[in-house]
Every structure is written in C-alpha cells, then in structure tokens.
Amino acid sequence: MDLSDLGFDSWFEEKRAGMGSSDWEIARVTRVDRDRYLVRNEHGEVQAELTGKLLFSADSSQDLPCVGDWVCVQYHNDGTLAIIHDLFPRRTFLRRKSAGDKVEYQMIASNVDVAFIMQSCDLNFNLRRMERYLVMVNEGHVEPVILLSKTDLVSAEDLEKRISNIREERIDARIIAFSSTTGSGLEEVKQALQRGKTYCLIGSSGVGKTTLLNHLLGSEAFETNAVREKDSRGRHTTSRRQMTILDNGALLVDTPGMRELGLMGVGASVDDSFSDIHELSAQCRFNDCTHTVEAGCAILLAVRDGSLSEARYQSYMKLVKESKFHEMTYVERRKKDKQFGRMVKTAVQQLKKRKPLS
Ligand SMILES: Nc1nc2c(ncn2[C@@H]2O[C@H](COP(=O)(O)OP(=O)(O)OP(=O)(O)O)[C@@H](O)[C@H]2O)c(=O)[nH]1
Ligand SMILES: [Mg+2]
Numbered sequence: 001m002d003l004s005d006l007g008f009d010s011w012f013e014e015k016r017a018g019m020g021s022s023d024w025e026i027a028r029v030t031r032v033d034r035d036r037y038l039v040r041n042e043h044g045e046v047q048a049e050l051t052g053k054l055l056f057s058a059d060s061s062q063d064l065p066c067v068g069d070w071v072c073v074q075y076h077n078d079g080t081l082a083i084i085h086d087l088f089p090r091r092t093f094l095r096r097k098s099a100g101d102k103v104e105y106q107m108i109a110s111n112v113d114v115a116f117i118m119q120s121c122d123l124n125f126n127l128r129r130m131e132r133y134l135v136m137v138n139e140g141h142v143e144p145v146i147l148l149s150k151t152d153l154v155s156a157e158d159l160e161k162r163i164s165n166i167r168e169e170r171i172d173a174r175i176i177a178f179s180s181t182t183g184s185g186l187e188e189v190k191q192a193l194q195r196g197k198t199y200c201l202i203g204s205s206g207v208g209k210t211t212l213l214n215h216l217l218g219s220e221a222f223e224t225n226a227v228r229e230k231d232s233r234g235r236h237t238t239s240r241r242q243m244t245i246l247d248n249g250a251l252l253v254d255t256p257g258m259r260e261l262g263l264m265g266v267g268a269s270v271d272d273s274f275s276d277i278h279e280l281s282a283q284c285r286f287n288d289c290t291h292t293v294e295a296g297c298a299i300l301l302a303v304r305d306g307s308l309s310e311a312r313y314q315s316y317m318k319l320v321k322e323s324k325f326h327e328m329t330y331v332e333r334r335k336k337d338k339q340f341g342r343m344v345k346t347a348v349q350q351l352k353k354r355k356p357l358s
C-alpha cells in the first residue's frame, strides 16, 4: 500500500511543497471522536493528537482536522502516536449547520469524491430532505449518488414511483436502489466503489448506513440497531465518523445519522440544485424580482400554469431565505460559537496534563 491507495494524488502533492518542515510525514485522518484522532499512512493506523499551536490558531472547529483530511504528522513512541502539525487544504468537503439557530458549521468529512445520500424507501423517503442534502453536497464540490435503501419494504411499483418522483424534481444524480436484507442491488453499489476513491454515507439515523458498510465488509464489524416500530426512526447508533478501507480498496466513511439538516449552501449552490428555477428567474420582468408578489415573475407564472410544482417552489424559497440569513450573519458566526470555545478549553487542559514526549 502507498499513499495513493489512501487517495493522495497530484493535487495534494502540489500543496505539499508549501507545507512546513520536511521532517513531517503525511497521513490521513480516519477517525475523529471529540478531541481524539486516528490517522493512517501506508504502514498502518495510529492514535493522534494535535499540537497546541494548531489548536490555538484555529478560529473555528472547521479549522481542526476532520475525517478525510490529509495532515502533516510526526511519529513518536516507536510510531505508536502521531502528533498532527498541520492540515492540507481540502479539495472537497461535507459540512452541516450545527443544530439550533446559531450559524456555525460542523465538518462531516473532507476530500470525499462521492457522497452517498441515503434514504430508505419506507417512511424516511422525503424529497425536500433529499434536496437539502443535494445542496450541501453541491456546495462542497462532492459528486452525489442517491442510495434508496430497504427496497424489501416496498413493492416494485412503489419503488418505481419513488424513482420517478425524484426525476420529476429534476434531480439527475445517479440513483441506486438496494436492500441489505435481500441483497438485491448490492452488486450495483459495489460496482460504484473504486479503489483509492473516498465515499461518504450520509442520511437520517436508521436508514441502514452501517448495515451497508457491514455487508460490504462481509462482517458485523460495526454496531447497528433496529429502528423504532412506531415511526421507523433510528436510534443514533453510530456516534463517530470513521473511514474504513474495503476489500476492493475503496475508502468508505460512515457517519452518525443527522438529526437536523440545516442548509449549508450559499446562493450559488442553491441555484445549482434548482437550476430549472434559476433559469426561469432570468425571464422575470424585474432584475431584483423576489418571486413573491411581482407582476411578470416567470417563476410564479410557472407555478400557476403547473409546470413548476408548488412544493418545489416553496422549498426553493425556503432555501433562498436561509442562505440570505447565513450571509447576513457570517461576521458574527465565529464570535458566537461558545461550544467551540469550550472544546478548545478542554483540549488545552488535556494538553497540559499530557507528559512531555520523549
Ligand atoms: N428491512 C430492512 N431493514 C434494514 C435494511 N438495512 C438495514 N436495516 C435495518 O435498519 C436498522 C438500522 O440500520 P443501521 O445500519 O443501524 O442504520 P444507520 O443508518 O447506520 O443508523 P445510525 O447509525 O443511527 O445513523 C437495523 O435494524 C437494520 O437491520 C434493509 O435493507 N431492509
Ligand atoms: Mg450507523
């Protein structure tokens, strides 16, 4: 194995020249659990810690390592501990708005090639949520693939209907429908996974992300849990983000199911996910049309004549509103993040407790 098997390529190679000391080695972050990290290089996976400098110079949690990051490390204690000195720039990223009204982002993973947006075919299926995930994935320059899980729970006709519902929303990402229970479609999922490429599973709790990972690994390596009977909601079984290398050499990140998916996008990525509406807006009579009350609004006209669904119009307007709000409060974002401040404080306390390295 070499670093290219872990996804290192010429893009990162070019960045390397500008990165600190030549004694530093390169590794990839494979797990983050609060302030504890695992990193992997061609020789294996070890625990890692941040230097105080890296911690202090971070303005927000986004500046700290996340799963998928390439980092510069020094190995200590016979190679059993790595100290992380620096982070490579991120080529792509997945990040979400933190729960609550505060505008702060949480990194999910970085340097991901393909995001598997997973929804199960039963009660979890929701087009508005799918659009939100697509906006998030677009914003991070990641390619989306939609995974429809648990096809064993619906009839073939219902599955067809779900897929045409997705296409009606003009979502043109690849769709793979599968069932971990019957094994149907699993081969197609496997075919989509390539050696040295990074994939990330995202979606609500209980949709079957970890079950799929276990199937791909051919073992019950990771814990899964039954969904609640009443509403099929999951129980938040997976609690940390972790990257696993599959037999075929693909790198797969499993993530905890998201409770609430705030919008991560700025205007441009909203428009990417709603390119049809964006095109329509060019035909509005006024340049500054808000698409709400104006005469000559091409979007309202399309809703009225039925060529644009009202639900899709509403979800577009909701996203636009949220993204405006995000832009407005951008400056306040860092100051407000008390949670991040607390995290730094505990991490610093732990650094002080740590024995000096031999
Ligand atoms: N019927 C059916 N059940 C499935 C399928 N795949 C997974 N499940 C069940 O769904 C439940 C939740 O699966 P998990 O893999 O734990 O879900 P998860 O997405 O990892 O959930 P979190 O870790 O909480 O985010 C488990 O009881 C699985 O056995 C499937 O294809 N069909
Ligand atoms: Mg899980």
Ligand SMILES: [Zn+2]
Binding pocket: 281, 284, 285, 289, 290, 291, 292, 294, 296, 297, 298, 299, 300
């Ligand atoms: Zn308009």
